[in-house]
Each structure stands twice: as structure tokens, then as C-alpha cells.
Amino acid sequence: MTKKEATDFIVSECRHLSEMYSLLILTPADGSALPEILPGQFVQVKVPHCADVMLRRPISINNVEPEKNTVWLLVRRAGKGTDTLASLEAGEKVNIVLPLGNSFSMPGSKDAKILLIGGGVGVAPLLYFGKVLKQNGYTPEFLLGARSGKDLLQLELFEQIGKVHSSTEDGSYGEKGLVTKNSVLASGIDCIYCCGPAPMMKAVAVEARRIGAECEVSLENMMACGIGACLCCVEKTVKGNVCVCTEGPVFNINKLTW
Amino acid sequence: MTKKEATDFIVSECRHLSEMYSLLILTPADGSALPEILPGQFVQVKVPHCADVMLRRPISINNVEPEKNTVWLLVRRAGKGTDTLASLEAGEKVNIVLPLGNSFSMPGSKDAKILLIGGGVGVAPLLYFGKVLKQNGYTPEFLLGARSGKDLLQLELFEQIGKVHSSTEDGSYGEKGLVTKNSVLASGIDCIYCCGPAPMMKAVAVEARRIGAECEVSLENMMACGIGACLCCVEKTVKGNVCVCTEGPVFNINKLTW
Amino acid sequence: MVDLSVNIGALKLKNPVMTASGTFGYGEEFADFFDLSRLGGYIVKGTTLEPREGNPYPRMAETPSGMLNAVGLQNKGVDYFINTIYPRICDIDSQMVVNVSGAKIEDYVEVCRRLSSLDRLEAIEVNISCPNVKQGGMAFGTTCEGAAQVTKAVREAWNRTLIVKLSPNVTDITEIAKAVEAEGADAVSLINTMLGMAIDVEKRKPCLSTITGGLSGPAVRPVAVRMVWQTVKAVRIPVIGLGGIMNGRDAMEFILAGATAVQVGTANFVDPTVCDKVVSYLEDYCIRHGFSSISELRGLI
């Protein structure tokens, strides 16, 4: 397993995708090479100069650009900590612990029909995973869900990787309704990888079982340490309570008690 | 007494006078007129976005420019709070409670020989007081002390108001030694106004008594509220413990137990 | 229109927001900043039989999300309060509560006796939990016997609303609360400050002249909310919650834990207008969540 490290990063760019979402593009401050990062892994970011925020914030890895030595973090404003992160400016320094957690497992066969399902900020890890799948000769497709069309993030980037299906609650883009009702699920999917709000992932898990597809989900439990020391982020599994930060964040739904 | 207010100010300029000192020039964010501010009064500044700094920081008023509706604060980096304040950038917003405390009292007669003695950041209130004295037909002179010549702050501004004497410990500017040994004190001073480190003010008080001059000093006790509610900033006086924030910061040395 | 009014025994408050003793002076210090009639009540600083000089400077140290203080009940004594201060502040359109402190039980009793002459004073808060005085103070507040003795004696001398302010520096605050309830207290307020200490490592000296002092501020809020929640389940009298309330959200945390009213303390030092904002927040919260009265939210977890 790659050695974990606590490294100072420099914000090379902070793109405000919407009032809720920002994309942070970061590179190691000392110019050192990024460690190997697997799709599905996450980082723990120390929030700089922010009163009342002591603990790091776990953020999943949205993309890695080896050629530029940068890592992308998609930040959703959910409180003081993430607000501060989403408001960082180019040139600012942040300390990051990485790489953390396990990763999505590769599909059994190259010609498996693969669907990556994302909702809200949950699309973040799927971009990087989709890119890696494609690089390895797989043909991933995406199903992205959101409340409304304008909430669909990084669409153009996903489209560069594979076919994109989408569902919006108000029908303003793609099919109307929840992702679990999207027609693509009826097209004989073999492997599903899902990241999003817990209710959505649970609904996807049910659907996956129904259509007999393999299914992995990426959980976002609250964390303190991110390295398996505090035992705060546990999820109940068939093996009992396990740390999402070390045994996860990616779990095969058969390991969960959903 | 002027009504106190808690007002948002905008930093119109932050001049870094040295690695230890910055000058903040602030104006009310909503464009409202500054309240009447007397020389010797201070403000309580809420330190923005700074972890571990909850309480406001008391800063004496260095200057007021009615024509520009700005107030000057001379900030000495003495910890996290003042570091953050000294590093503010133009355009940033800070909440300030003002005007606080009493003020220097005017000399009895216009032809009194007046000496304003300042050390370190203690020179701050003397600039504004000197300006007001001059405007009212007095002829203030200044005695500024520092470790070395480069630590003497705002010299040119003081010189625009009145004659400036100085003492530096290394003799690199003005007379060598402590302010209490400066020859100007032998020139028949009637009124002394002093602000600086406690040991210096105590030495000046002794000297004032020796030469029979009236003497007021401005104290810098640690404070929480700044408005006489918490009773934390007390100084022992002939009347017992009194709040420096309301009965002071300016005291006639005869009121103190020095 | 939301009903924010609450009752503490016979004491009627227009809203649950009060100011904590020793953090709001006599109210008048804050008159420049907001309309004091917005307050449910204001608790004036600890008053003793004789004038007290308090402890030597330094009396304060900032700590992470908190502050230590060792003021030591500096005040000019009950007679000065009655003759000089009360006339100045008795017209404020809000409930005045005097915090009564003492070193001996007889002192508490005598202060109450003298305060009885003030017709606009409907309630007192008896402080048996001040950590910054050598005798009395917290000593009474850390045993059921001591707390009961003071309450019993004061109850006989004071027939209007009696609030007893409890110390958090105990193993089981519910036992102390039950003891003062049994002696006739109309309400309990908690928590007073936690005994703490800070050291200047460069000087190798304590930060306070008294070495130890009282810790307040948001740092202690989780302990305060827990103690309020436990006490509400242990007694039938109203519980007034305080400890690190910095904004309306924090105040609501105490109300949801079961507090009938709250006191804002240290926050007054950080933002002299905070109490006004807390009242607005509570009203907005009720509207936003569809409650017609603040009482419906009490203990709603």
C-alpha cells in the first residue's frame, strides 16, 4: 500500500463551479511528486485560518493529473470548514494527508457493461475512476443525478470519458425522476459503482440486487483522523463495525447491512 | 460622552511600517460618519477569521482624519490576534467597538511647556493628541524612545506637529540611553503625557515628580470587554481597583499607586 | 406572531434571553449598543454585603474558545447598589435579577433582607458557585449540604423568585439541583464557570494572579448542555441554561436540552449586541420551523 504522508500543497487554482461547489486544483508546495493515488481514495485537508474548525475535512479525489503533478478536489459548501476550503485562493497553502482509504475494484472483464452512478458532490470520485477505467481499456458509462440540470457538475469532462446518462428531479435535463428510475438501468448493467447521498446509494443498492449487477458504493461518514485511529467513522457491516477511512470508503454492497 | 457603537469598518490601507508594526487605515463600511473621537481613546477590534482568538483586541487611536472619515490604528505584532490584524489587506472588513475610554486632559495654560513621551507602540495615541494640541494653540514637543533608530515610528509625522527629541538605547538616533535621561527633561517641562511599556512609564512618573511636572500616563492592561462590564483590566489606584477601559486608559500619576 | 414568553417561578420574562451575572455590568454599560428592553431579563453583577476589591491584576487569560477570569466578586456592596445603582437602572423595561454572593450564610441572608426593600426587584440569583473567592462561593455549591443550607436560609429571607446558580465542578450536578429544589428554590441556573488554569510557559508563571480561575466561553458549552439536559430530567423546577452561548443557535441548543430560559455571558464581551441577535434568532427559528411559542421547543430532543 502506498505510504501515507502529510504534505503542504499550494492551491494552483480554485474554480467556483456554482455558489455551492468549488474545484480546488492543488500541487505539492515543495514540488515533490504526488504519491500513487487510486480511484476512490480520499484526502484529509487541514482547514487554514478558520475559527471553530479544528478537525481535518475528508474530501474524495476528483482527478489526478500526473503530467501536471496536480490533484483535484471537488468541494461542496456544507459548513464553515468546507466554506473556507471552497473560498481558498490561488497561491494559498493547505496541509493535506493522503492517499487515504481503499479504492474501487476493477471489473472482472473488459467487456462488462459498467455504470458509474453519481449524485451531488458524489460524482467527484467517479470522474477519476472513469478516466482510469478508460485508460485500462474498459468502457464506463455514467449516470448522473441532480435536483436540476444546473446542479450537474463537470458534465463535459464526463462526456470526454464515456456516454453520460442523467436524471434530474425537475426534468430540466435528461430523464425526469430519480437515478434509480433511469432507463439505462434496464440495459443489462453488469457492474455499478455509486457515490452520492446515503438514501440514493441505498436505493441504487436495491436496484443493483434486483438486476443482478455487482455494486460498490463509496461512503461519506463523518471522520476525525482518517487513518483508522479514532474509530469514529464506523459503518455497520457483516463483519461488524469497521472504519470507513481504512476498510472503505468503497464497499461492496454485500458487505453492508443495507 | 459620545455614544459607543459596534461598527463594521473597511480597511482602506494597511501600511507595513516594519516587520513588527503595521498601520491600519479604516473607514466605516456603510459610509456613516465617524463618532467624535478624543485623543487618548481606544477601540476594540474583532479579529476576523482567526482560530484561537475569541476576544477583541484593544488598540489605541493613532490618528483621525475627519476630512477622509478615516481612523488610524498602529498595530504591533504581539500574538496571533495582532498578527492577523497587522496582516489585513485593503478591502477587508473588521468590526470595531468605539470610541472607548477617557482622554488626555488639556494643559492648564497655552504657554505651558508640554512634552509627549512615547516608547514603542506607545507613540500611537501621542500622534493624534499632539495634532489636537497644536490645533488648539498649544505647542507640544515630543520625546520618542526606542531600542534603535529604525524602531522609531512615524518620525516625519511627529516632526510636522512639533519639535521631536529622541533617545535610543544603542544611540543610533538622538541621545543614547533611556528617555528618562534625555536632556529635554531638564528644560523646565510643565506637563508630561506618556504612553509606553509599564517600566518606562513608571520611570517617567518618578522623573515627573522630581521635576515637578504634571503627568498623565496611558495604560495598556489586558482587557476582555473594553466597556466596564467584565472588570478584568483593573489597575490599583488610590480609589482602589478601577477599570482601565472606562476610568482610563489615561490616568494622572497621582491617582496611581506607583 | 410568535410567543417567546416564559415563566421562571412567578417571574414572567418576555423572552428566554437573559444576561449572565458579571458579564453585563448593571446593564447600563450596554445601553449604547441595543435597546435593553429587548432582553427577557438582565442579571446584575454579583453583589455582596460589604464592598469587595476583588483579586489583583491579572484577572483574565484567553484560552482556546474560552477565557479564564478571576475577578473575585469586585463590587461596591449591597447598600451602594440599593442607593446608587438601582435607581439608575430600575426603569429598564426588562426583568432585573440581582446575583447575590457571600462568604458566610448570614451575609447571603442579610443581602437578601436589604434587597427586599426594592419593589421592582422580583428575583434574585444566589451564587453558590463562584470559583474565585477563598471562603464561601463554590464551597457551598460543591456539596448538597452546603447548597441546601444556603438555599434554606435565603428562602426564609426572600419570598420572591429565588434562582440558585450551580457549579459545574461537581461529580453529579443533579444531586445539588435536587438539594436546592428541596429547600424551596424556584429555579436553578447552570453552569457557572469551570475551575481552570493557564500558564505562560515563556515566563514560567501562571497567567492569573490567583493561579486558578473560572473558565467560560464556547469551550465549556458541551459540558453545560449535558448538565442542563441531566438536570432538567432530575428536577421539576425550571432550569436556566448558560455556558458558552455565542449566538442564537447555541441558545436554542440549551432550550432543546430542556432549559426554560438561557443566559448569555462571555459573548457580551465579544459582541455587545449579541443578546439582541439571539432574541431575533429565536423568533425566526420558531417561524422557520412552524412553532407558535418557544415553550413548544423546550426539551424537544
Add this chain to the structure above:
Amino acid sequence: MVDLSVNIGALKLKNPVMTASGTFGYGEEFADFFDLSRLGGYIVKGTTLEPREGNPYPRMAETPSGMLNAVGLQNKGVDYFINTIYPRICDIDSQMVVNVSGAKIEDYVEVCRRLSSLDRLEAIEVNISCPNVKQGGMAFGTTCEGAAQVTKAVREAWNRTLIVKLSPNVTDITEIAKAVEAEGADAVSLINTMLGMAIDVEKRKPCLSTITGGLSGPAVRPVAVRMVWQTVKAVRIPVIGLGGIMNGRDAMEFILAGATAVQVGTANFVDPTVCDKVVSYLEDYCIRHGFSSISELRGLI
């Protein structure tokens, strides 16, 4: 060259910096971040006789300068530790200390008996102060009788260094410390977490599945420093200080208050390399202030 070594009973530490139980896993979780041999000692997580699943999620909430946790002693039990974990970590060139927890006194004793087979284990820390378990835990730690009983029983089953970890949720921690000293404890460590609580006011639900949990972090440091200072004056055995140490300065605060060693806890979550930095700070401090050994600074206020 500065001498940072200290002794806790017969236990020799190369420096006073240890890691607090439950915040450093089994040490190996931090091996990527710094050389573990830099540690004076590492205290592995609370170990019980039987495996424990701990409490349901959510188990953690962030509070001002602190965090609440309600892990509830999740661990795989003493036999798993002995057979699987100990062999993996016993070669770390630092003093290993196992934190022993239990619901019944017999459980504490049996865990100690089994741990006696580990020849590289020179010390245990007995946890009589966990606020997150229904039986035992803090119940033992909040009365002199309970604390004495556990200590007495464990003392008979464990002849190497015995540290007892005390709860801050008491009226007078020095009484508890004296009680465990009288039963043969070689040292006391304090403070464990303070019982606290937080509420999500928008959801009107407690933040923790257990409602209450243990508060740790810099918020509690002033209380911890005060209790260490009081305890050092009350007992003759060494006192290990912990509670909100985030950096070397904070560690020095405890040493100046009289602590022989310190434990870094919550800070490990914020900066996994913090312990390494604390050791460096202590050495630099001694040089900067002209002390040849850390022991000269102990209690120097």
C-alpha cells in the same frame, strides 16, 4: 545535549511524550508519518476481556476547540491483542503501555492476568474513567471507593508499572488520586474526557447516537492543567498530564504544572506528526532556556 528522560515508577521513558489511548490506534497507523521510536511511550487503545463492537454511528461531533466522541471502547478483545496485534508492534523502539478497560472488576483482573504473559509489556494504564460505556468505566472513577477497589484488585494481578487514568467528572480529583495511590498505583494519568453533549438544532436531534459523549481537545486544557496542578500537590506518585495538548507549548504547560510525562491525544487526529514536533519543542525549550534536563522544569511555577 539535553536529558529528556523521565521515570514513571519503574518504567523508563526516553522522553515525556506519550500518546493517549484511543487516539493513536496501535501505533502502526502512524508509522508512515514519523519514526515511532521518537516517542517516549505509546498507549494502545482500550482493551477489554471480550471483543466489543462499541456504540452505533454517529460517534463523533466537532465542538468549539474540541470534539465529542462516543466510540465506546470498540476493540477485538485481549486475546486478539495478545495473539495478533502485540507481535506486530512489540518491536517499536518505545515503551508500549496497554490501556485496560472493563465493566466488572473481575474483567480488569483477568485482562491484566493475560497481559502478564507479554514480556515486552512493562506497564498498563487502567481506565476507570471512560464516559462512553454503560457499566463500569467512569462509574469506578467517580468515587474513591470504586477507584480504590479496581486499583486494589488490579494491583494484585499486575506486578509491573500500574498507571490509573482518572476522570475529570468529579468534585475533587485529588481525593480519587489519593485513593488509588493508597492502593498501590505507581502513577495517575489525567484527564480523561469530560462528559459533554451537542445538539443539531436544525434536526432537533443529539449529534451522538449515545446523546452524551466525551469532550477532548484544547477546549478542556485549562481544566486539565488545573487538575494536574492540584493532583501533583496531593500525591507523591508521578502524574501524567493530558487534555488538549496540541503542540509543544501546551505540553510544557503540563510539565510546568508538575506533570512527569504527558499524553498527546486529539492532536494526533489533526496532525499525525504532532508528537514528533512536541519532542523537538521540549528539547529546544530546554536549550533556549538553559535547562540541562526536562526534570528541572517539572512543577516550576
